[in-house]
Amino acid sequence: MNLIDTTITKAVIIFSGGIDSTTLLYHIRAQGYDVTALTFDYGQRHRKEIDCAAKIAARIGVEHKVLDLTILNKVAASTITRQELEIPEGRYNEDIMKLTVVPYRNLIMLSIAAAFAASQWIPELFYGAHSGDHPIYPDCRPEFIEALNRTLAVGEWNPVRLRAPFSHMSKGEIIKLGLKIEVPYELTWTCYKGKEKPCGKCGSCIERLEAFEYANAKDPLDYEK
């Protein structure tokens, strides 16, 4: 599958160390891009996510930068960033998501990543938005990507182009693609909790396990119990 035009070879990717952005990183590396991976530290409950991102970047041999975005804690409450709130268990629903989402979080991360790319004359910025996020995160939808691309195009004399090649794929389809290019899913982290093993019960774990099931594959992670 060739989702990407490879005439330009330098790119920045927003890289969380989860399934989607790790698969995208491997995908664009396979397409020949010279990649810088950016991970945002927005005061996650645990460092595990960031440590996983660092390990994966080292494994594939790309430059990895961690940028402090703890300002988000001062901007809006969120279960993802605030230690004092309980993490909901079970499948995602709208009420739960209201607790776990900082408004415009992707917009903020993409804006900063675009600034980083522009300042280094890197013309392309990738992120792993996928179709499963659309009902929950408005800023993962194709209309958001298109609008932000227009904003980036008119917002800088040497603009950065935003690419989200997985925006029409489900997480299961992303894993199918990733297994073909040997993405090391054993290094990726999805669980909202930062324990030794993933819990298998939070919305993120459930979504991940269902996606592996869709891909007819076994998740290499060892879950609690």
Place this chain on the structure above:
Amino acid sequence: MNLIDTTITKAVIIFSGGIDSTTLLYHIRAQGYDVTALTFDYGQRHRKEIDCAAKIAARIGVEHKVLDLTILNKVAASTITRQELEIPEGRYNEDIMKLTVVPYRNLIMLSIAAAFAASQWIPELFYGAHSGDHPIYPDCRPEFIEALNRTLAVGEWNPVRLRAPFSHMSKGEIIKLGLKIEVPYELTWTCYKGKEKPCGKCGSCIERLEAFEYANAKDPLDYEK
């Protein structure tokens, strides 16, 4: 002059303590808005700008928040944020501006301000972009404002609306308006240098002095020499 629909009364404003945002603050307060003023600390060379913003907010009696945006220093070099670079003197030109602008800086500040507004259910976000900035700052142009507004509209279920009522006015016209509503320009700060008195020589000072001249008014600030 009534540039603003006043059916909605809560608003956030990006507020630097300079001419444009101070005039806009006074303007929207005069229109009846209940305003929260946001100032970004992006590692300015001096605290003077932020201190001026705080004084003005206290004078007019609006809530004032300072948000840390020193992450910009790690993202891109800029004479505004980096102590080690020389501040250019004289009129702005393209080469000088390349040194003083962080790419997508307004986009980053507006995104964070929109997140703040959305998290507090405040539906409107104001910023003081004006027509004099268009040739230099692409992210002050009407096409940028329009594109970002579209992005904000599709990027959140309860979107924030971006308003830039001065985007077709020059700085001189802004000062004319401000003098009518008694904006305390003696409290505003424009100079890139953080000395006791403004230098009168940097691009910002020159632009300010010319704008007062256009408005047939005397700048109340006391300049060096």
